[in-house]
Amino acid sequence: MNRAHDRLHALFGEIAALRKKAKAEGVFTNDRELLECSSCGLMEDVVSGGLLITYRPNTPIRDTGLRFRELRGGRFRCPECGSIVREIEGRDAVKAKSRKRKA
Numbered sequence: 868m869n870r871a872h873d874r875l876h877a878l879f880g881e882i883a884a885l886r887k888k889a890k891a892e893g894v895f896t897n898d899r900e901l902l903e904c905s906s907c908g909l910m911e912d913v914v915s916g917g918l919l920i921t922y923r924p925n926t927p928i929r930d931t932g933l934r935f936r937e938l939r940g941g942r943f944r945c946p947e948c949g950s951i952v953r954e955i956e957g958r959d960a961v962k963a964k965s966r967k968r969k970a
């Protein structure tokens with residue numbers, strides 16, 4: 868049992884290291900929701916290859932090169948306008964959208 872535990876522990880360590888490496892290379896690791904600023908509309912998206920980009924609404928999807936900055940407590944600062952974006956709001960907005968579609 869201890870051996871299995873040790874192997875699992877090592878595996879989790881490897882996964883954490885891979886996630887860290889992927890993040891450093893700009894890959895979206897799916898450990899949170901994609902963000903959208905409710906003030907200026909700057910949105911995150913994931914393009915082929917898993918790279919995380921941001922783009923402005925009503926424009927062709929082209930990476931602005933800007934990235935939301937993670938703060939404490941699941942909050943992010945919009946790099947475009949400086950507004951605070953909460954991860955949970957994005958999740959609720961997606962839920963609200965899908966509810967509207969069903970109705």
Ligand SMILES: [Zn+2]
Nearest residue numbers: 904907945948
């Ligand atoms: Zn903004």
